[in-house]
Amino acid sequence: MDFDVSITPPTELGKYTLYVYTYTNGLGSLLYEEFTITVVPPNYRPKLYIVPSEYLYYIPDSEVSFLASVYDQDSGDKPLTAKVFFNNAEVATQEVANSKDLKTFKFKVPKDTAAGEYEVKVTATDGKKIGTKKFTITIKNNTVLTIYFEPKLNATYNKGDKVNFTAVINDPDTNFDNKFTVSLFYNDKVKKTITSTNDAGLVRVPLDFTIPTTETNTTAEIKIVVTTPTESSEKLTNINIYQDVIASDSATGKIATKEAKKKTALGCSSLCLS
Numbered sequence: 001m002d003f004d005v006s007i008t009p010p011t012e013l014g015k016y017t018l019y020v021y022t023y024t025n026g027l028g029s030l031l032y033e034e035f036t037i038t039v040v041p042p043n044y045r046p047k048l049y050i051v052p053s054e055y056l057y058y059i060p061d062s063e064v065s066f067l068a069s070v071y072d073q074d075s076g077d078k079p080l081t082a083k084v085f086f087n088n089a090e091v092a093t094q095e096v097a098n099s100k101d102l103k104t105f106k107f108k109v110p111k112d113t114a115a116g117e118y119e120v121k122v123t124a125t126d127g128k129k130i131g132t133k134k135f136t137i138t139i140k141n142n143t144v145l146t147i148y149f150e151p152k153l154n155a156t157y158n159k160g161d162k163v164n165f166t167a168v169i170n171d172p173d174t175n176f177d178n179k180f181t182v183s184l185f186y187n188d189k190v191k192k193t194i195t196s197t198n199d200a201g202l203v204r205v206p207l208d209f210t211i212p213t214t215e216t217n218t219t220a221e222i223k224i225v226v227t228t229p230t231e232s233s234e235k236l237t238n239i240n241i242y243q244d245v246i247a248s249d250s251a252t253g254k255i256a257t258k259e260a261k262k263k264t265a266l267g268c269s270s271l272c273l274s
Contacts, residue, residue: 046131
């Protein structure tokens with residue numbers, strides 16, 4: 001015979017014995033079965049506490065870092081598994097200690113992420129129950145840095161001139177493009193490389209170069225290349241270099257050739273008159 005019987009379980013923690021008796025009429029037979037029941041505390045859901053980020057926004061391909069506390073009242077649940085989801089996609093997972101200490105979580109914003117508001121979800125599980133916390137971050141497009149010469153370089157310089165100017169670099173993404181590596185090129189040669197921090201979004205970097213005294217060209221390309229943790233850009237301008245014609249001819253032997261031609265012409269005149 002099958003039958004269902006419900007009982008109220010004990011409320012106190014501990015071990016209990018459940019006896020099930022059966023009695024057969026007419027036979028005077030009494031049988032029983034015993035079962036051991038253990039009453040344990042309820043399994044608590046892991047709790048999470050998120051420390052808000054100081055960043056007002058992020059840009060594509062930048063790293064999002066935040067602090068969170070992951071804790072479970074069930075002290076036997078060690079460790080816990082935490083996962084991070086960005087825009088409903090899992091972007092990080094890690095095993096964390098069951099404690100109220102703050103842990104660091106990191107993930108990268110995908111390169112193709114469009115500007116907008118996005119949900120970040122953090123979950124923690126003890127293998128039985130899942131705790132969840134959510135917060136929102138703002139994604140903005142990466143602002144392309146700009147470079148200017150200050151002041152504008154003069155049109156023409158002499159050989160041996162020392163040229164001083166300032167590279168003005170503008171990039172408001174100070175949380176991500178927080179360092180500039182500035183390289184100055186004279187034609188294809190690196191003349192100077194300077195590293196500068198980007199604290200306010202606008203940086204002025206003093207630069208200088210000297211035009212070689214042996215320069216034979218009448219023009220030169222001056223280029224500034226700026227590299228940041230997320231991008232690279234360049235700005236160039238051309239300058240003219242004054243070349244003394246007489247000195248140039250002397251250096252190349254043209255004056256001697258001219259003198260020879262002059263003497264030849266004079267010799268021809270004498271012969272022609274005789």
